[in-house]
Amino acid sequence: MANSKLPEALPALVDRALQGDRRALSRLISRVENGGTEAWSALAAIYPRTGRAQIVGVTGAPGTGKSTLVSEIAKFTRQQHPEITVGIVAVDPTSPFSGGAVLGDRIRMRDLAGDAGVFIRSMATRGSLGGLARATTDVVKVLDAVGFQLILIETVGAGQSEIDIARTADTVIVVEAPGLGDEVQAIKAGILEIADVLVVNKADRDGVQSTVNALHTMIDLGKAPTSVLHHGHLMTIAAPPEAPIDRWRPPILKTVASESTGIAEVLDAVAQHRAYLTHHPEGQQRAKVRAAIELETILRDTLLQRLLDRVGPADLNHTIEQVAARAVDPYSAAEQLLS
Amino acid sequence: MDKKIRILIAKPGLDGHDRGAKVIARALRDAGMEVIYTGLRQTPEMIAEAALQEDVDAVGLSILSGAHLTLLPRIAACLRERDLEDVLIFAGGIIPDEDVQPLKDAGIAAVFGPGTNTDHVVEFIRGQFQTA
Numbered sequence: 265m266a267n268s269k270l271p272e273a274l275p276a277l278v279d280r281a282l283q284g285d286r287r288a289l290s291r292l293i294s295r296v297e298n299g300g301t302e303a304w305s306a307l308a309a310i311y312p313r314t315g316r317a318q319i320v321g322v323t324g325a326p327g328t329g330k331s332t333l334v335s336e337i338a339k340f341t342r343q344q345h346p347e348i349t350v351g352i353v354a355v356d357p358t359s360p361f362s363g364g365a366v367l368g369d370r371i372r373m374r375d376l377a378g379d380a381g382v383f384i385r386s387m388a389t390r391g392s393l394g395g396l397a398r399a400t401t402d403v404v405k406v407l408d409a410v411g412f413q414l415i416l417i418e419t420v421g422a423g424q425s426e427i428d429i430a431r432t433a434d435t436v437i438v439v440e441a442p443g444l445g446d447e448v449q450a451i452k453a454g455i456l457e458i459a460d461v462l463v464v465n466k467a468d469r470d471g472v473q474s475t476v477n478a479l480h481t482m483i484d485l486g487k488a489p490t491s492v493l494h495h496g497h498l499m500t501i502a503a504p505p506e507a508p509i510d511r512w513r514p515p516i517l518k519t520v521a522s523e524s525t526g527i528a529e530v531l532d533a534v535a536q537h538r539a540y541l542t543h544h545p546e547g548q549q550r551a552k553v554r555a556a557i558e559l560e561t562i563l564r565d566t567l568l569q570r571l572l573d574r575v576g577p578a579d580l581n582h583t584i585e586q587v588a589a590r591a592v593d594p595y596s597a598a599e600q601l602l603s
Numbered sequence: 604m605d606k607k608i609r610i611l612i613a614k615p616g617l618d619g620h621d622r623g624a625k626v627i628a629r630a631l632r633d634a635g636m637e638v639i640y641t642g643l644r645q646t647p648e649m650i651a652e653a654a655l656q657e658d659v660d661a662v663g664l665s666i667l668s669g670a671h672l673t674l675l676p677r678i679a680a681c682l683r684e685r686d687l688e689d690v691l692i693f694a695g696g697i698i699p700d701e702d703v704q705p706l707k708d709a710g711i712a713a714v715f716g717p718g719t720n721t722d723h724v725v726e727f728i729r730g731q732f733q734t735a
Contacts, residue, residue, distance in 0.1 A: 287686050290658040298606050363607070364632035370653060371642035377649040384656055388607070388637050 274302060278309050281410055286383065293385055293406055297399045304562075307402055310409035317351075317408040320534055321433030323395060323419040323455060328441040329465040331372035332521040333530075334418050338382055339375055340527045341414055349381040351412035353403055355396050357420050358388040365389075369418060383412065394428035395419040401432045401558070430458040431557050435537045437461045437530065438514075440479065442471035456482055459514045461533045467518035467526065479516050512540050575601055608636040608732050609659045613650045614643050615678060616668040623695055623717075624665035630721035631663075631728070647674060651681035654690055660732055661691035664711075671698050676709035683710075691731055695719065 274295065280288035296303045320337070322330050331354065338350045354369035365388035376382045385403065392398045396419055407415050419429050430436055438459035456462075456479075464475050515533045519526030541547030572580065583601060586592045592600075612628045614621050621643055628638045639657045641650070654662050662682070664675060675694055682690055694706065695715040703714045712731075715724055 287655060290655055294609075294658045358637075359632060362633045363635040365637045366628050366632045367637060367639045368642075370639060374642060374645075374649070377646075377652065384653075386639050386657060390607075 313409040321429035324439030328439040335373040351407035352384040354418040396428040618668040634725040647678040666696040679710035
C-alpha cells in the first residue's frame, strides 16, 4: 500500500521529530510501527535519548474503565504539573479475520483534546497476542526520545494473557471493577502477578468491598514468581518463602474514574513504586530481564529475516509443501533450511 | 513492511446520531483497514489534531446536522494548517446534491449520501491508495 508521494528520508524525519515537530513525530511513529530494518536504524539513532520517561502500563479486563482511568491520570498530571508532558499509547485488537481494526480508545479521552502537552496514539495489535502490539515498546521509545516525561500504555484488556506490559512498563496498574466475576476469576487471571498497583474502579457500585477483599486475599496467597537470568537464559523461579520483608506489596486503591475520584492516590502509589524500584535490587533485576527479552526478540527477528532472505520464497514454499504432504518432518526440514 | 491504511472516522457538529459512522467504521475494518473512531461532537480542531497524532491516510466525516457547509470546509482548513493537505477527506450523511460541488471545491474528495453501499466507499478508498 503506497501513498501517492514518496516517503520522507528517515534521518530528516528523526531530526525534525527530536526538535519537537508533532507531524514528524507522528510519521516517525508510523515508520517504526511498520517495522523492518529502516525502523531499527531509526530506533538505534534515537536510543541514546531514551530511558528518561516514566512508563506506566494500564491493563485489566474489558469494561473496567482503563481508557477513562488513563485519561484521568493524564489530566490530573497536566493540572498538577503543567511542565510534565504526557504521551499515551492505546492498544486495541486487530481482527484476525480481516486484518483491520477499530481503535476506539480516543472516545474516552476527549477531555485531553486541545492540550498540546498530550500526544495520543492508537495502535492495533497486528497479530500480536500478549496485549500489546509487537512495536508498542518501540513506539514508547520514540515518545521517550522526543521528551515526553510520562508515558501511559493502555493494553488490549483481553484479560488473562497480558504479560507483555510487564516487560515494557516501569509500573503496571491492573484495573478491576466490582461485579465482573467471582474470586475464581481473580485466581485464573494471570494478570494479578504483574500488578504493581491494583485499582478497583467504578467503586461507587455494589460489591466493591468484596472485590477489594478478594484481591487482598489473592495478594496474601500469591508468592509471585520472579524471572531471573541464569547463564544468559530467562528462568522463572518461585519467590522463596523467606522473601525479603521490604519487597513491594501492591496497594489496592478505589477509584471512580468517570468522576475523577481517587486519581491522586493512584499517582502517589505510582510515584512510591518508582522510588522503590530505584532503591530496591528488584529495580536492577527488572531492567536486566527487560534487556534480555528485548535483545532476544531482536535476535530472533533478525536471524529469521536473514535466514528467509538467504533461502528465498521458492525454496521455502517447496519445503512447506513437503512438510504439508508429510514427505519430511518439520524438525528435519528446519534443520535443512538452517544448514 | 506492514503498512495499513489508517482512517479517522469523526462526527463533527452537534447531532448525536453515529450509526452511519459506526457502519462505515465497521466496513472499513472488515476491508482490512485500521479505523480510529473518535466519538460524537468533535470540533474541527479536535478532528485535525487527532488526524495528526494518528498519522492517518484519510479522514471520514459523518454529519447529519445540516451544518456541513460550515464545518467541513473548516475541518479541511484545520488539516491544511497542520500540513496535512495530503490527507484524503470524505464525507457522508444528509447532504443535498447542490451542496456537493461547493464541498468538493473546499477539498472534500467525495460525498456519500444515505443508502450508499459500503462496498462502494471501500472501493473508493482503496482506489486512492492502491499502488498503480
